[in-house]
Structures are given as structure tokens and as C-alpha cells.
Amino acid sequence: MLTKHGIILTALCGIVSLLLCLSPVHGASEQFKEKIYKTGILKPIDSKTHLKVGDMAPDFTLPSVSGERVSLGRYIGQKNVVISFVPAAWTPVCSDQWPGYNIAKSFFDKSDAILLGITVDNIPTLYAWIEEMGDLWFPVLSDFWPHGEVSKKYGVLRTDGMSERVLFVIDKKGVIRYIDVHDINKRPPLEILIQELEKLTK
């Protein structure tokens, strides 16, 4: 009897998880048509960062899609920095996150901040993906090789090799002022980030 129920339960759980995986992508942009890979619902957070507000942001240098190598250090003393790690190119939520930042440039300017977008994808993949989004005003950096090294340095590399969907706000002294390791399945609301940026100029 117990085993029979066990089987029924397993089957039902299977059906439910299948349905959850098949759930449609909310608010998908027509821009990408059928090119977006359906990831299904992923484990919301799959890492634990050792970094906390008040820590110095670890320095790094990464290649950008435009060809130059970008270091965090170059902005110290010059600009506030927002780092937006997104899990992967061609996935549902990510494809609709950076185009939003693209029309929010004035908020970054007002807070004297620069945005750095980072994924663990390689440059050619990022190039094709960004082309699809249109021109982005901020550098997009590839944390592909050694794979996820910077994501790991920031404690946001997932066990599946992607990074979390996370925002770090770093002030001009290089101190981390805000960390949002977000549910990977959801987009962080823009206003929260803007509010954090505004705090830096107060």
C-alpha cells in the first residue's frame, strides 16, 4: 500500500514539476523571437557570497566585447560602479534586464556611476546576444576563462557554472555599498538599484 502511494506521489510530483518547467516566459520580448532558451524555473540562489557591505570590492580585469580589457581598479577614485552579473546570454530574464538599464543611463549619470555587465559566456556568444539587444552604453565583460573566476571571487558562482543574478554597488573608494543576490528567475526592480545609487551622492 505504502509503495503504491509512493509511486502515485512520485508521478504527481513529476507532473507538477513538468508543468512548472513548461510555464511560459513572462514578458518575453518579441525582439528575440524564438531564440531564447527556455530554462524553466531554476533554484533561486545557488551560492553564498562571503562578501558583505563595507568590504573592499575584489579587483579584477576581464576582456570586454568591444575588445579592451577592463579593470575595476581604473574606476577607483573616479566613478561609482554597479556590477550586474547575469547568469547567461540567451536566457529569459537576462535578455530583458540590460535593455532596461540601457534607457536608464541618466540615473547612472546623475549618481556619477558606471555600469559593468558580466556573464560567464565567451565573447562571441556575448557579441551575438548584444547585437540582438541593440547598442548598449556600458561595457559587457566576459568571465569565461578561467571559467567564472571573477564570479567566484565575488562568491556568486553557482554549482551549474553560471553566475547568480546579482547587483553590487561599489563606491568611489572601492567599498561595497549594496549587494543584491537576486532570485535567478526574477528581474530586480529598477527602483531599488536607483535608490541605492542615490544614497551614494547624498
Added chain:
Amino acid sequence: MFKKIIFILAICALTYYAVTVHAVECPATGEAFPEVTLSVPENVKEKNYLGLENKGSFKISQIKAEVVILEIFSMYCPHCQKEALLVNELYNIIDNRQDIKEKIKIIGIGAGNTPFEVEVFKNQYDIPFPLFHDESFSIHEAIGDVRTPYFFVFKINKDGTNEIIYSKVGTIEDPEQFLNLILKESAKK
């Protein structure tokens, strides 16, 4: 044993819920647009544009118009960003035609956008018609999780019902031609 049965029933209910929730299809031409409820704009000009009097909320069929053009957009969608200028142009064409400006109204609903995000979009493109937010995706789910931008055009009948005369994903391409198409379709029925 009893607990197990309850558990199984709960899972069945959840499965049923999942099936029904995700089975919503996008309303097509000839059908009615779901009677969604939106907040009355605080902006007086926008409130007047929609012909609304009270505060609080309103149903879309209460919009004072014969035809409503409704865009489902997202601040985050690059195509919607490009589309914004075309829809503004469409608004201006209608606004300059005395014979139709009171009859055709445009609104936008930001799928998954917070009020702040809708405001950023509105300011970025100087959008002259009312935009609403659908932060929880509840409207978006009720219309079959369409891609953005998506355009619905529906006629509001005298009895308060409505009928969709255009339901399509993607750009309106040419505002002038799009308006002609809408005028033609609305005259048919």
C-alpha cells in the same frame, strides 16, 4: 494514511491549478478582450483623455471611446523601446484628426513593470497617452502571456461589451497605414 490522501488531493489541486492557469490563450480577433481593471490615472489630462470621472479603478470598457488601441509593452524590451516612437506618431496622427480623436484612444500596459519602471519608459519617450503597470503579470497571464510589443485593438459596444478587431504581436510598422487598417476593420462590424 489520511494525511497521505490529503497530500495527494492537494497535489491534484495544484496540478489542476497549474493546468488551468497556464492554459489561457491569447484572445483573438472576434473575441472579447478580458474585462481587466486598471487604476484611474492621477494625471488629470490622462483621466480626461480616457473620459473617466471617479478615482480608484475602472474597467477598460468604461474608457470613453469607440475603439481602444492597447499596447502590451515592457520597459525592458528593446523592440518596445523602438516601437515607442511609432506609437507616439500614431497618437499624434489621431490627435490631429478632429473626426476621430474622441473615438480612438490609446493605452499601454507594462507587463511585469513596476510603476517606477513604467514612469522611466514614459519619460524616456515622452509618451502622451496613459500607461499602466502590471507588476504581478496578472493581466499578462489573463491574455495568454503574449510577447512584447503586442497590440490589441477592440471596439467598445454600446452595451459595454467589446470585440477585438486586431490582435497581433510585433511592430505596427507604419502608423498611418495601421490607423487606416483599424478604421477599415472598425467600420466593418
